[in-house]
Amino acid sequence: MTALETFLLADFLGTATWLWLIFISIVIALLVFDLGVLHREHREIGVRESLFLSAGYISAGLLFGLWVWYMKGAGSGMEFYTGFLIEKSLSMDNVFVMAMIFSFLAIPRKYQHEVLFWGILGVIVLRAIMIGLGAHLVSEFSWILYVFGAFLLLTGIKMLFAKVDDHPDLDNNFFVKYLRKHMRITDKLHEGRFFVRQPDANGKSVLWATPLFLALVLIECADLVFAA
Numbered sequence: 001m002t003a004l005e006t007f008l009l010a011d012f013l014g015t016a017t018w019l020w021l022i023f024i025s026i027v028i029a030l031l032v033f034d035l036g037v038l039h040r041e042h043r044e045i046g047v048r049e050s051l052f053l054s055a056g057y058i059s060a061g062l063l064f065g066l067w068v069w070y071m072k073g074a075g076s077g078m079e080f081y082t083g084f085l086i087e088k089s090l091s092m093d094n095v096f097v098m099a100m101i102f103s104f105l106a107i108p109r110k111y112q113h114e115v116l117f118w119g120i121l122g123v124i125v126l127r128a129i130m131i132g133l134g135a136h137l138v139s140e141f142s143w144i145l146y147v148f149g150a151f152l153l154l155t156g157i158k159m160l161f162a163k164v165d166d167h168p169d170l171d172n173n174f175f176v177k178y179l180r181k182h183m184r185i186t187d188k189l190h191e192g193r194f195f196v197r198q199p200d201a202n203g204k205s206v207l208w209a210t211p212l213f214l215a216l217v218l219i220e221c222a223d224l225v226f227a228a
Contacts, residue, residue, distance in 0.1 A: 030060065045109065065081050105215050106211070115215050179217065184200065185214055
């Protein structure tokens with residue numbers, strides 16, 4: 001057996017490496033197709049197109065689940081579909097938070113897709129780190145599961161007694177204030193750019209972040225909170 005065959009057949013998290021490579025290749029291909037073909041230019045996405053895109057990506061996920069079922073058996077297939085359904089259900093919270101962030105920062109609809117696209121890429125990396133770190137902590141310190149459980153319990157209690165008309169005040173949000181205090185952020189958008197160069201108070205040309213980048217950071221943080 002050659003070194004390449006050994007690598008491809010090696011077990012990684014209970015699955016052969018070549019299967020992971022196929023999965024990663026599919027994800028990259030979909031992302032490239034989305035940004036490089038479907039949305040090469042900034043434009044507003046209508047409801048009809050949004051529904052077609054959602055149906056397409058959901059269908060891709062369901063078809064991938066059939067492939068997992070075929071390759072790894074019914075147990076793995078059901079686990080995939082269970083996780084897929086849970087993620088879809090929980091993502092509704094993210095949608096409302098993202099809409100609130102876009103509204104607060106007055107991000108036009110034609111630029112929202114780019115923020116969400118790069119947000120997805122960032123979330124993939126950050127969630128992979130969190131999952132790996134969490135798995136390592138649980139394997140080393142089994143008692144930490146009780147800490148995670150207590151956190152979820154307290155979060156549930158807080159949500160239970162929260163008022164229905166409670167809306168987060170992003171103007172007074174600690175994290176938003178911190179970013180605006182420690183970063184140069186422009187007052188207005190510069191088309192679809194995350195960073196621009198313009199003079200500071202001393203007239204020196206420096207790099208400034210735009211509200212589009214602030215929206216990206218807030219969405220990343222919100223997704224991490226929901227993922228935790």
